[in-house]
Amino acid sequence: MAGRVMLSVLVCCLAAFVMVQAEDPYLFFTWNVTYGTLSPLGVPQQVILINNQFPGPNINSTSNNNLIVNVFNNLDEPLLFSWNGIQQRKNSWMEGMPGTNCPIPPGKNYTYHFQPKDQIGSYFYFPSTAMHKAAGGFGGLRTNSRLLIPVPYADPEDDYTVLIGDWYTKSHSALRKNLDAGKALGRPAGILMNGKTGKTGGKDDEPLFTMKQGKTYKFRICNIGIKTSLNFRFQGHSMKLVEMDGSHVVQNSYDSLDVHLGQCFAVLVTADQAPKDYYMVASTRFTKYMLSATGVVRYVPTDGSKVAPASPELPPAPTGVAWSLNQFRSFRWNLTASAARPNPQGSYHYGQINITRTIKIVNSASTVNGKLRYAINGISHINQETPLKLAEYFGVAEKVFKYNTMKDDPSPSSLENIVTEPNVNNATFREFIEIILENPEKSIQSWHLDGYSFFPVAIEGGKWTPEKRKNYNLLDAVSRHSIHVYPGSWAAIMLTMDNAGMWNLRANSWDRYYLGQQMYFSVLSPNYSLRDEYNIPDNAELCGIVKGMPMPKPYTP
Template sequence: MLLNVAGGTLCALILFQLVANVVADDPYRFFNWNVTYGTIYPLGVPQQGILINGQFPGPDIYSVTNDNLIINVFNSLSEPFLISWNGVQQRRNSYEDGVYGTTCPIPPGKNFTYILQVKDQIGSFYYFPSLAFHKAAGGFGGIRILSRPLIPVPFPDPAADYTVLIGDWYKSNHTDLKAILDRGKKLPFPDGILINGRGPNGVSFTVEQGKTYRLRISNIGLQNSLNFRIQGHRMTLVEVEGTHTLQTSYSSLDVHVGQSYSVLVTADQPAQDYYIVVSTRFTAPQVLTTTGVLHYSNSAGRVSGPPPGGPTIQIDFSLNQARSIRTNLTASGPRPNPQGSYHYGLINTTRTIKLVNSAGQINGKQRYAVNSVSFIPADTPLKVADYFNIGGVFRVGSISGNPTGGGMYLDTSVMGADYRAYVEIVFENQEDLIQSWHIAGYNFWVVGMDGGLWTPASRSQYNLRDAVSRCTTQVYPKSWTAIYMALDNVGMWNIRSEFWARQYLGQQFYLRVYTPSTSLRDEYPIPKNALLCGRASGRRTRPL
């Protein structure tokens, strides 16, 4: 059912949904977004971009733990559109995740109202468009979830709080890039790096000498790990994707695709302007670099000379840095799942899932796979088909929980899992390039990572005390990464490569976390305003 923006239907349906699905005492925040095409010049040449309310990047979402976010999105594009919320967990409500496996797209000229609750979350995240390679055109923005006022934060309030969106970029329109992939070819190397949608020295952050500032850094790019640094300044890491971390100081920070970090930076240097530098990692001899400016309000001079260099291909540097990022066990605030349990290393795992990525040709076209299965979308969102018991859309078990060793093939891959299971997932990367993996609907503990092949003996080096909890993790070339995850969020959840060409060409699947219970404590029903498409077209959602 589509909503009438101008009439009272929207308000009535939203109120009904909120009363049914969220805690009525928690505050509401309302957003109205119009998604359009517009001409942008991020690298100095005109190209077609995706704007939200005329902005590129889109507006930030500001919220507080447990807020209800009512986001009405009107699609003024000429094609279907979806927005996904990277890291916002959608507790018991995968229908709102904004990927095609769970949600029907918003048709051109129509709107859809997302009803989200940032339940038991804090931290730095972002949103992005998930269909048709739209991510290469914009439509993304920052999400910040602040702690409730009475919950202490383990550092003083900063003088200001800045969103910093970094990512690789192409001068070509997203439609041209999509056409390359649709022809079964690989994308070329990107043309540049953007900071908040702008190229070299296009963005500036003003600071006052002696004060401390928070930067929320997200890599919203398509394929490249990036190194972030500020000339003459050190950064203190304080939060990673909703987890307060040990406050470790870094001169530069690797931010892999899909990841978000919060750092504190003190303006403790002589009053002048300093370079902010972002450069690609593991791409030498080709290295892309862009710059911004940290501007002191009483600056005595502009930036000059070459920007400071950073690491390029050194994997050991990045691996050791990743291992140094650990949870601050003394910090207050929402905890990773299961709620109230901090001793993740003392819980016995019930299952080990091993996921191996691969690349190759299928029917003469470039494809990417997980455990040999290259995902193809169904004609109906999987979660919607599951709700209406529509057969023939997908098959649970169409992807194995372990690599098969066989050749790549196409399927709509769905892995089954039991509600409240506690699983170990091993990502094994046998390729020569770094990988980045995201699991929707969950945070997980990154307990270990190392080079070579994973074996059960690798568990001896796991961090079972203060590993960082996050939703996106990197896997280094010819290496493995292991995570622990409590499956306490019922639904259909996307596990995907954050390398967007790989995701588009099959390196993803869905984890169906199932319980026979129909209690609202376990999973919310399909939203009353849910769009229905494919084989679900014309059906009606059941009344509550």
């Protein structure tokens, strides 16, 4: 009998061990978010630090890892973090947007738990509330391919993250005050590269990165700015593009890359030039002014000798829309790569799926009660004290917002007078939709959709008509989460709404986002099943009218 008991215990322990071993690995992070004083452009100003770092620490993960990020908010304002490009499959509870989550109160902490499920690639995180993004709090987030899944290039010698973006010397609270008063954001004061603006011609420039002669390195370049498209180039070296926004791409070489707001590219650079210092350059695109930042990359000498400084002659920036449009058209999805795919819904043949709904999104700017507002189809979104997702989950949506006040095909008259209200649009679970992003304005626009990757099948000048579909790329458009629209142009994207939850579609220009150029898609599972969407987390912060309400009946398998 004792032997049988021991055997039973051993079997149970072994089974438990196997179950534990079968679970995806956990990575734990503790973040202390505080204010600090730094001088990124030579002027002392208040910035947001994470663990005393600006930019914040990089998250280095692998596909399907469980990421546990415990955030302690030591600011004087409520705070949220969002994870730009991580799809949060079935889990909009962790998206960290004001429409899905209650903010973390000052002096409190909250633990995010999410997975980059079936994803690889280059991403970043940022604070999504109260113009905090203009003060920092952002950092790189990389998701590596699992060892069993090969990538379509040899392992690089090292892997570097380059965060580029515009920067203002005014505090985020001053910028917010200006926007609340109805004023425009204005031009940035400069450009930063990993928190520094750099300088050319310096004899004692400290390198951002180092390279060894003959070795190949991966550089992940993300535009984490709040207003400006940038061009990135590498002095004396070409860049082989291998990944963008989480998708492997056909590996073309480029002298420079336009990196629009919210976008991330990964390139391979080989140290095949004379050993010395070289500049990386990021400069403004589609602006009347020219601002730039530089960062030094140093070849490591093998004999300990002093390295020659970089040449002060920087590679020139491209000009014109045509150059950028041709570059966009050269991007192609690598369909032969063995890797986690960001769109698991049969997207390999997206061009053969029938479109069941077309939504035209037209951005506009106007004044409401004498104050500047931005809108989508004439509706300027306003956040509510009760997040939209919580109101929906607790069954009190009708007390917080109305569904479908925005029309799929707006009339010209509906665009003239902007209405301020929550903008929530129902989407049928698993329907295949086409979204047309039409930009009648003179400035370039950039858009991001949480929870999804989509296929940007075309960008063209003028206005969209159904006849334009004959020009779509229906074979190998790159699956990605952000897209830009040139002035007086349109872009078409296609996707399957198969990720249940409440998902934010927004302008990546943060003044436009803050002043209403955003909306939410409510994608409800018809079965209210755990197979389609997770239950609200036990540690979820509750606020607004749902605070103190009894928890709804949980979803079941």
